[in-house]
Amino acid sequence: MSVVLDGARLTCEQVDRAARGSGIALGSTGRAEAAWRMSGLLDGPVYGRTTGVGANKDVETEDTGLDLLRSHAGGAGPVIEEFRARATLVVRLNQLLAGGSGVDPGVLPVLAAVVNRGLTPPIRTYGAIGTGDLTALATTALCLLGELAWTPPSAPAGTGAGGGPPGTRAGDPVPRFALAPGDALPFISSGAATLADAxxxxxxxxxxxxxxxxxxxxxxxxxxxxxxxxxxxxxxxxxxxxxxxxxxxxxxxxxxxxxxxxxxxxxxxxxxxxxxxxxxxxxxxxxxxxxxxPENPLIADGRAWHNGNFHxxxxxxxxxxxxxxxxxxxxxxxxxxxxxxx
Structure with a gap:
């Protein structure tokens, strides 16, 4: 039975089940869509969207977010197991459904398709930066953009011709999504890999x-x-x-x-x-x-709230x-x- 993600009721057992191939389905995307619409109406500086990050937090920038993904995707060591990478996607997708990131909700069904196809980002063992799993999620974002290749699944008994769940085909298009520069920091602002392992x-x-x-x-x-x-x-x-x-x-x-x-x-x-x-x-x-x-900033109640919930x-x-x-x-x-x- 597929695990339904709605941003509110994900359990540890469901993460394990989805990570090992049960498949997922999207529940309501309303909160994610509301945060995205609100993010387009914000005035004033918003960390990581209209400013740089880190030491450049007070520097106004424009369309540099994709460089943030490229600079943070440099992990090291062996690639983690498929089920751990898949669990990371499940957790982050559920967090995005909770609303507050402001990320384009068009990415949600694409991430769901990635999980259901059995594809995984090539997340490496070492590479956490600061207090979030930025390297793991930056790697995922570059796969969505097509700058890195998804890792194809192994093909155990009972899978489809493409190595994914039954019903998938080898010729299915590769899931991609053109994240906007302003989506870069919101997409990676999470400890999803750590939570998935936990x-x-x-x-x-x-x-x-x-x-x-x-x-x-x-x-x-x-x-x-x-x-x-x-x-x-x-x-x-x-x-x-x-x-x-x-x-x-x-x-x-x-x-x-x-x-x-x-x-x-x-x-x-x-x-x-x-x-x-x-x-x-x-x-x-x-x-x-x-x-x-866990977003910083959190998009809610008509404004961006800069905070430390990522800790x-x-x-x-x-x-x-x-x-x-x-x-x-x-x-x-x-x-x-x-x-x-x-």
Missing amino acids: ALACHRLGVLLSAATAVAAHSFRAVDASLEPLSPVVQRGPEQTGVAAGLRALVGPTSPRRVQDPYGYRAFPQVHGAVLDALGRAERTITEEMNAA SARVALALDALRAALVHMGAVGASYEGMYLS
């Missing part, structure tokens, strides 16, 4: 954590571990309580042979619950960012907390190994 990681981690509970249940049964650590009276907090209840249901009755089992068995609900809590916070943060307009502090802190939680999870998992071998 969404993919959170979704896959959620799958693994679900499997980890089943693995723990097998461990409990294999050694006849006591279920006392899983008793409702012991638990506190919704995540820990949920983990303990789920594990009790999977393990079923046991015949404990020890007064107290090793650390890993006793602390599993506490640590696994903490990881799930950290994952939930990370997913909520990433979801909010994917469904927001990724919230996402970085949420992911750092999740990574720290996984360290504790790894320690508990390691404590099972060799525990009863002697």
